[in-house]
Amino acid sequence: MTTTLGTASAGPGEIDTGRLEIGETRDGSPFGLPVAVVNGERAGKTLYVQAASDGDELNGVGVVQRVVPQLDPAEISGTILVVGIVNYHAFQVAEHRNPIDDTKMNRAYPGNEGGTSSERIAAATFDAATRADLILDLHQGSTSRMLNEVRVRCGKRHRLHDQCLELAKAFGCGYVLDQKGPDGQLARAAPDEGTPTVDPELGGAVGWDEESIRIGVEGVFNVLRYYNFLEGDQPLEPQTRARGFEQYGAPAGGLVTLHKELGDRVRPGETLFEVTTPFGEPKAEVTADGDGILWRTRRLPQVATGEYVCSVGTDIGEY
Structure with a gap:
């Protein structure tokens, strides 16, 4: 079955890239988020991956840049949906918050398709994300130095808490923060819709850190093997949890x-x-x-x- 995300469309065994159009810039020209669809030859789960919902958190973009070219649809069971840059406006000016409405994007979920700039972007990406069985929302510490970690944000009493913990363990950074997050985070909102979601925080400080990007690439492929998108044994390794x-x-x-x-x-x-x-x-x-x-x-x-x-x-x- 053909899978589409924005203008990207791929049948079984195909990969395509395109744009998920959201609205217009201040000069009236349309803008869209870069997206990719990797449709495996065999049926399976759907994984959604996004990066740069905070516009200066670039390590996730580095992960997407390296992961997508390595994905061969002939070797994949299931589908992978990718939004490479979520916070379009902030990314253009290397800022954390969307400068159009001065909003931190990862506080705007599940969004509002008729709302502010950030709410519209959140609504469009939330719709794409909740089509999936699993969600990876790639972040980094932005202005601080930080461990490479995965955050479970749904709260320990949530019905999907154990599934989110399992996804964090499969990603395998070595460190997990298991603490309920603020309202408006994708990793808070998507589990309410029934989709296990985690927030890998790939290192910290503004920039492009090759070691954290490498760890993020490994984490994505760990998830792909553990959940049978790719063949290969992927054991769960013990994680240090705070x-x-x-x-x-x-x-x-x-x-x-x-x-x-x-x-x-x-x-x-x-x-x-x-x-x-x-x-x-x-x-x-x-x-x-x-x-x-x-x-x-x-x-x-x-x-x-x-x-x-x-x-x-x-x-x-x-x-």
């Missing part, structure tokens, strides 16, 4: 020196960071309140009083 965050700010202004690396275990009373003057004179030292893992840190060392410095993942366990 259920919450403790955030730490600077008690004084100056320059931050971290005493822990991303992924390091943190014990109560251990020094997380110190703040000094530009001449190295000590101003403040901050210690951990409890057990955890250093999960996320600011990218640049300079801080004002009260400014964010780092986050420690808490309630740590393996599953």
Whole structure:
């Protein structure tokens, strides 16, 4: 059966790319999101993948750029739907939020086809996503340094919580944040429609990180093998799971020196960071309140009083 997404249309054993038209730019010309349809020769599940719903989170775009050329429809069972760049307007100007309506796109789901720019894009991509059996919404930490992780955002009491956890484990970054997300996230909204969804956060900081992109590519292919889109055994590996965050700010202004690396275990009373003057004179030292893992840190060392410095993942366990 032929599968379409926007102007992309592929029969069994075919791949096609095109555009999912949403509306018009400020000069009245139409714009559309880049999309791909990979229709396997054999029947199977449908996987939906999207990237750059936050316009400066580029690692997911790097994953799509590398994954799609490697997909051979002759070797695939099922269908893969891809939206390569969701936040069209923000991507054009390398900004996080949609500059047309100053909205963070991943707070706009499930969207509104007659609403604001972001709501219309969210509605169109939500419609495509919920056609699938599984959803990968590729993100990164944007302005902060962060572990490569997968986020399960539906909440532990959700009927699809276990299925979302299984999908996160199949992706296999090594780290999972299992914490209910804010309203408007795709990974919150799509499970309500019956589709297991996770939010891989592929590293952090603005830019194009080859290591995080590589991990994301591996994660997509892990999912394709585990759910039988591709042949090959894909065992589930144990993941380190955090259920919450403790955030730490600077008690004084100056320059931050971290005493822990991303992924390091943190014990109560251990020094997380110190703040000094530009001449190295000590101003403040901050210690951990409890057990955890250093999960996320600011990218640049300079801080004002009260400014964010780092986050420690808490309630740590393996599953």
